Amino acid sequence: MQKTHDYGTAWRILRPESITDQIFIKAQRIRTLEEKKVSKVDEDITGEYIGIVNYCIIAMMQLECDENAPVELAADKVSDLFDEKATETKELMFAKNHDYGEAWREMRISSLTDLILMKLRRVKQIEDNEGLTLVSEGIKANYQDILNYSVFALIKLGVK
Template identity: 80%
Template sequence: MSNTAAEYDAVINNCKGLFMKKTRDYGTAWRILRPQSITDQIFIKAQRIRTLEEKKISKVGDDITGEYVGIVNYCVIAMMQLDCSADTPSELAVDHVERLFNEKVLETKELMFAKNHDYGEAWRDMRISSLTDLILMKLLRVKQIEDNKGLTEASEGVKANYQDMLNYSVFALIKLGL
């Protein structure tokens, strides 16, 4: 029997470990990125995953697992940036960043459990390549919302899409055995 909460937490702890190491190395250089640039960074990672899934060969040596970890962390960055105002300093303290990371992940995990209740953990029977495609679809939606200056008529906003992409990435990482 699977334990989604424990598996989810294990994946997040792995992603967070890398994120915090990079935060200590680089500070919060990501604060310079506009939301559209973060979306494009996630797109690059998702597109690379899809290419590797199709071609089955990596010429740079980085694997799919690392790209999914990158998507998780960029989604957290995107959600943090959405909450920052123009007067938020570009350099944030490491302990503050860790609190923000935990806050964004907790909100996203709660959303995942609500959806898992309604969908019955359907992701467990999905192919990893379908999770990749769903992430790419969500990215196209976010790009369209961004191009429309955030205006939507009937859809969720960008944060919900980032949360879904984060959760799809965690599901893929669980399935990959991270």
Template identity: 60%
Template sequence: MKKTTDYGTAWRVLRTISITDQIYIKAQRIRTIQEKKVQKIGDDITAEFIGIINYSVIGLMQLDLEEDAPEDLPVEEVSELYNHKILIARDLMQAKNHDYGEAWRGMSQESFVDLILMKLYRMRQILTNEGKTLISEGLDANYLDIINYAVFALILLSEKGDS
């Protein structure tokens, strides 16, 4: 909400492919840091996972907004939309966590990044197919999974003391 206050809703000009690419850039940077075990700019991995969450929520909001919706949205409206999407992601995470028994706790941070990248490749294919899928989930489900993978990674980072 602070960035919305600073910049307004400049993100409204982003098309789905651009949002997907922004998430890709962040996930790829995390992967590069993981592989090289060194980074040259200050933004840490935690900040990148937070960015992945925020861009995913932006993607979800964009999917719901009508094409003719105004580009400039009031901060209060953005806050409502954002919080609504986060609640949906949280509810999904809790349901999956129940069914999978916190299996994510045994996963590596590298796996979360790989899963995020895989979801992004799937999303690109869905966009290439003009949003049509035969049996697969849509863009919204992929954004929600990406949010959950990033949250799991952040939890593990904080528990390790790497945040």
């Protein structure tokens, strides 16, 4: 809500592919930092995972916005949409955690990063196929998985 106050809904100008690329940039930086173990910019991976969470929600909101919708949306509408997408994704996480027995708790953070990058490649392929899939989940489901992997990483990093 604070960033909406500061920036408005400038993100509305981004095409879905551009949002995917923004998420990719953040995930790739995380992987680079995991491998090199040194950062030359004073920002740790926690902020990057938080950015991925936010961009995933923005991506899901953008997917549902009519292309004729105005670029500027009311802050309360953005807040409601944000909460709706976060809640949907959280419910999916609880359902999957039930079925998978919270396997993520035993995973390495680097594996979560790799899964995010894999899901991003899937999203890019679906986008290149103009959103058409034969048997696979759609773009939104992949964004939800990416968001949840990021939340798992944040939990493992001790973020509350």
